[in-house]
Amino acid sequence: MQELIIIFLIIIAGIFATLYILQYKEIRNITNQLKEINKVQTNSKILLATSSKEVKKLTLEINKALEEKCETEAEYKRMDLEIRQAIANVSHDLRTPLTSIMGYIQLMDEESLCEDERKEYIDIVKRRTKSLQSLINSFYDLSRLEGNEYKFKLKSLNLYNIMCDIIALFYSDFISKEIEPILNIEEKISLVIADDNAVRRIISNLIQNMLKYSKEFINIDLKQQENYIVMIFTNDAKDLKKEDVKYLFNRFFTADHTRSGKSTGLGLAIAKKLVNQMGHEIFAELSEDKLSIIIKWKIRYEI
Numbered sequence: 001m002q003e004l005i006i007i008f009l010i011i012i013a014g015i016f017a018t019l020y021i022l023q024y025k026e027i028r029n030i031t032n033q034l035k036e037i038n039k040v041q042t043n044s045k046i047l048l049a050t051s052s053k054e055v056k057k058l059t060l061e062i063n064k065a066l067e068e069k070c071e072t073e074a075e076y077k078r079m080d081l082e083i084r085q086a087i088a089n090v091s092h093d094l095r096t097p098l099t100s101i102m103g104y105i106q107l108m109d110e111e112s113l114c115e116d117e118r119k120e121y122i123d124i125v126k127r128r129t130k131s132l133q134s135l136i137n138s139f140y141d142l143s144r145l146e147g148n149e150y151k152f153k154l155k156s157l158n159l160y161n162i163m164c165d166i167i168a169l170f171y172s173d174f175i176s177k178e179i180e181p182i183l184n185i186e187e188k189i190s191l192v193i194a195d196d197n198a199v200r201r202i203i204s205n206l207i208q209n210m211l212k213y214s215k216e217f218i219n220i221d222l223k224q225q226e227n228y229i230v231m232i233f234t235n236d237a238k239d240l241k242k243e244d245v246k247y248l249f250n251r252f253f254t255a256d257h258t259r260s261g262k263s264t265g266l267g268l269a270i271a272k273k274l275v276n277q278m279g280h281e282i283f284a285e286l287s288e289d290k291l292s293i294i295i296k297w298k299i300r301y302e303i
Helices: 002-040 053-108 115-146 159-169 171-177 196-213 242-247 267-277
Strands: 154-157 182-185 192-195 218-225 228-236 281-287 290-298
Touching: 053 115, 115 267, 154 196, 159 171, 159 182, 159 196, 159 218, 159 228, 171 196, 192 196, 192 290, 196 218, 196 228, 196 267, 196 290, 242 281, 267 281, 267 290
Parallel strands: 182 218
Antiparallel strands: 154 192, 218 228, 228 290, 281 290
16 A cells, blocks of 8 residues: 555656646746847747646736837837937928028128118018027927927807908918918807817918918818818818828928928928817818818817
8 A cells, every 4th residue: 555655656746747847848948939039129929839827828928028019119119210200300490491591691791782682681581580480489389289288278269250360361371372262151150169379370270281282272161060160171282192191290291202391291280289189170181182171179078
């Protein structure tokens, strides 16, 4: 009987020893795979061939950690690229008016320059300086919006009154552009909850965007649809590509890939941030060479 017990214990010990060796080999295999993955920076996962539930759980958690690591690295690379591109764009956008200002200041130093020419150059420098100031303010506003530091004074607003005011301010711009805007504006619409200054900034940015790129057609709609007040800003955009539409609201994006100075790409980005942070919706559509920027203002909005 005693011999049977000893044999039984030896068998048990052998089983435990075998299981220990198998788990040890599997853990060593996992360690080697993990070292290789970390060394070559791949998206590979730990491969496992074992029946041990605990080792499987460990491997599952390791693979989850590897997935999160890959996602974090990809996001870091994306953000790093975006920051580098933003710095390059800011540098370019600031350098363009500064170069122009410096050039005209040098011209004003010419002794042979007549008084009329000097006054003309001074006016140009003033306009370029004002443009540069506006650009810097846009950078500042965008940084405040992205940092959620922009303070809104929300109240009930009549978008019809604001829309009419802003369109009237751009009357001379439409004349100089030789475009007669088509206006379809409903007067009897419900009030919305929004910030007055922000709404005026949004509408101004969108009209300025149309004036920059439109060559023959501008249409502005304001109407009520169910629980929304809808604004639609439409202009001809024959040079705009379908694949560019989804990037229109990205900061510093401009369809002019040469960045010739016509646009900084900040206007639409600021408009989108303002609309979204007030709880409303803005998006773009391209149809038959016409670009439409659409804003859906919620009539019922809980603060």
